Amino acid sequence: MPSQDSDVPPRPSATAPADAPRKAPLGSLRALWPFVMRQKGLFLAWLLSLGVASVATLSFPAAVKQMIDQGFGSGSGESIDRTFLLLFGVAVVLALASAARFYFVSLLGERVVADLRRRLYAHLITLDADFHDRTRSGELVSRLSADSELLRSVVGSSMSVALRSTVTVIGSMVMLFVSNPRLAGFALIGIPVAVLPIILGARRLSKASRVSQDRVADANTLASETLGAVRTVQAHAREPYERSRFEAALALAVDTARRRIRSQSFVTAGAITLIFGAITLVLWSGAHDVNAGRMSAGTLGQFVLYALIGGGSIGALAEVWNELQRAAGGMGRIGELLDEAPRVLAPAAPQALPAPVRGEIRFEQVVFHYPSRPDVPALDDFDLHVRPGETVALVGPSGAGKSTVFSLLLRFYDAQSGTLRLDAVDLRQLEIGTLREQIALVPQQPTLFASSAADNIRYGRLEATDNELQAAAQAAEADGFIRELPDGYDTQLGERGARLSGGQQQRIAIARAVLKDAPVLLLDEATSALDAQSERAVQSALERLMEGRTTLVIAHRLSTVLKADRIVVMDRGRIVAQGTHAELIAQDGLYAELARLQFID
Template identity: 55%
Template sequence: MAFQIARLSGYSSAAIAAGIKHVRKRLAIDLARERKDSTDKTGRSNLSKLKRLRLVAGYALRYKGLGFASLLALGVAAAANLAAIGALQPVIDKGFGGEDPDAINRAFAILFGIVTVLAIAAACRAYFVTLLGERVVADLRRAAHARVVSLHPSFFEENRPSEIASRLTADAGVIQQVVSTSVSIALRNTALFIGGLSMMVIYNPGLMAIITVAIPVIIAPIVYLGRKVRALSRSSQDRIADVASMATESLGAIEVVQAFTREEAEKERFGSAVEAAYSTAQRRIRARSTMAGVVVFLISSAITFILWQGAQEVVAGRMTGGEMAAFVGYAVMAAAAAGAVVEVYGDLQRAAGAAGRLGELLDARTDLVVRADPLSLPQPLEGRVSFQQISFSYPSKPGIAALKDFTLEAAPGESVALVGPSGAGKSTVLQLLLRFFDPQSGAVLLDGVNIRDVEPVDLRNQLAIVPQETVIFADTVRENIRYGRPDAGDDEVEAAARAAVAHDFIMELPEGYEAWLGERGVRLSGGQRQRLAIARAILRDAPVLLLDEATSALDAQAEQSVQRALEHLMEGRTTILIAHRLATVLKADRIVVLEDGHVVASGRHEDLLQKSPLYARLAQLQFDVDAAQDLARPTAVL
């Protein structure tokens, strides 16, 4: 987040232009994909591309009861529609002739009964199908989120969290609409289409043969234009994700945006993204509207021709007026059903694109390999940490070594401070111990056990971390502290807050420990947020403690109090800390100096000032040695 805020604070016109260029580049890629899809030479039907919806079908099949009830209600409703048209034939043939006046009463009584059944079936269909859609989307969202939170951090280097959120919300919403509405309409109208065609064959096979010839003419543009709609639907969802991502980024750093008077620049960036989304949606709507218009024209023309042919049959005496009316009714029903299916087909294409994007999340796999039979860590854990000849490069920067032949031993209960210039590999050490990444060579051991052989959850349960960039969740104060140990009681939470010198400011909040902190803890100062993070680590009570400059956001008075709390917390625990301030360095049992990913010196503060030119320079520039001789005043943050 700090990196994102730094980026937001320095937008130039060139950066804005680069952002617009990026959006245009993405549009060009989508257009190329669209052209590729529209000129696919593999011979596969566009229907095969709807296989992405198998993901949705798989989740729907988990609820066979709801699915069966939906199909039963749908079948009854379709049968009632077909029966209603058939009930009108005797009315026309006999009732209007006056030979049997009661025929009209009987026919309309039957029709009333059919309509009643139709209404009940339609209501049941709407209920069961909508409920099934909501259930399927809820499961999809949970599964996708569960997959994402377990993924390797490198995944988030290439996939923006805001875009992932868009997939969980906007894309899932498209699927919900399709499953709850569009699929139901498609199935209903497919049944009506097939039923209508079947009844037309029964009433007049000759006229039906003419319609059979026209069907391929109607289907061809559906396949061709449907392919374009599918490609544009995927592009449209991507552009919506870009809009959501940009809004999240700028609104998440609104104070920086306004402080640097970048409102107009942000408006231009967001406006460009919105226009790109609109442009893509416009092309999608144009393709979909063209498809609907062409199909409606072809179907209407076919109906007109059938009416003309039917009139000829009645005049020649080969059909009765009632049969002609019923045949035309079924033809109109089949045509209307075909038109509805065509309309829904566009929605299915959108859902296929959305399902594909969600499927990518569900198919994503972590880069961490977990043993099928993981080892257990010793209990109780002593906390001996060992880095043995580690070489590591981040996946996004494979040619740049973050650590090179790095070796470090931390004895149980020892506190080790890591210092060094930016990019020396300090944070990488913590990430490897947390097993967010695995080194390309070497091993990280905890009490003599290679952490590669341990279940990551079991490993991390033995670690507590206080990051420099504090994370506060949109929840109460109590639950934010309890995040460190969910089974902790209220008394334990408050004891941890007191130890972190947080209790007093918490009690000053309107609702105390039950105060709602808002997204990212916007109601608290930086120092208050950091003290909550320290309380969270204290509550976790883990044998290994990781501190990424845990007092960097505190004022001098609060820092002295929290330092005492941390000293108490560090007793009996192995502590690895990244040090940016002299007060933190002096409290460590040992100081390790890193440069370019490897250890260049190790020892106490006074010794390192004499034997390590790098440390002496860091002490002069970063730790403010002269001012630090008076320990009553901590130095500035790096």
């Protein structure tokens, strides 16, 4: 929120302990299905190519049988040529179908994950301030990146391997019975035994995967917070301390991942050992059949290949199961965010504001508690009427509720009781975007984006022309220094406007508010970061901007207080006095004390 007052709820530390890990069942992956269905063309093309590739794979052992029994057995060169040509034809079909399958499923994975990220990002930026107060931004970035990458692997690889392996396992079992029912029966006994360790290890893998991803998110969050405050870190010479913290977080993440990988390794090793042990035993029996003349060499070769294909596919399923457990954890974490619902809701049938908007503001018996501090009222039975075009200065000690007034006007939060009105319309009856379009905010610490100067100013009104943009910059006394930048208005300002001084950043923010040209202005001492010369110039620009507009100012300077139409003194969420500077000084109350300490040096 704009002000540095303590009535703004504190953000949680990036090193706060993560929530207790919750099991993320494979059922959470069902949430991916709607995103897959939005790419029906790619999905069907993938299924078709996968079907062709699977048929070619299952045809390969039969071609080998023909090669052995008819090609070698007949002794005819023409027969050998024909069987080898058949074998090569099957290989070509398999290669082309596999390439097509890889292309379609990989592109499907990219599009599904991009669609999921798009929806998640759109959802996150619409969630209310309460959610962002209690959630670490680094955690959100981790879910947008690391967890989404896990899902890319699922859709672009694991899903394809799982379906292909399932088809080949079923096809191999059918062909094993066609080749030799007795040996196939022996092989069938080994499959349930091989699947048993996968089932037993699933629960442990699911929990380990979720915990592992939480630890990675913790490390990402810590890095994000530290890099965002790198100047503070360097100013205190805390590079070794932050490095040790990040290394500790990484070590914990690696140790957690090691336990997960160990469990996966045991499951995979157990499954493959049991599968190929059973195959070896069956082949031993088949070799005796060939030796006794009860089976041809080609049939045994065919049986061996089908057994290898089926066994390899079951082994692949074991590995895919492990990947699916990790992805289920990622989807579970993403699903938690998508299930978050904002507490500040737009009305089903929004009411329109009267045109033109006059800017009359009313707080009527408003009571508000921040969700993070439910026992302490930020505003308590708060009543305030601001007339259209009036300039009201809000003064009071830290924690008095000044910034909360701004937050409620912008509907970052809704009051627990009481009513807020703009031009006699309850704010809760207005479409949120419509309400915020009527309000221009200039915070004490401006937020600039890592884009050009022009883009940062145009954020106030995206459709503004270049001439309007430059006029706003001139009004904010920003045009001069912008033109002196290397590329003028096209100069990239760096992350958070790092290439500008504090005063220049503030003037960019003021130009943004000038360009927005809203009927209500919220100023958190917009000139506090400027030098004396710039302050005079910007103050005169703001005075011109404030003419005919309703303005609420969180005041930190005497000049701002003196020019206000009315001063409202706040303490502990209540209005304790209001009037002009002279009237309040004469009362010798809280304002007089604040004036002596804060305004009159």
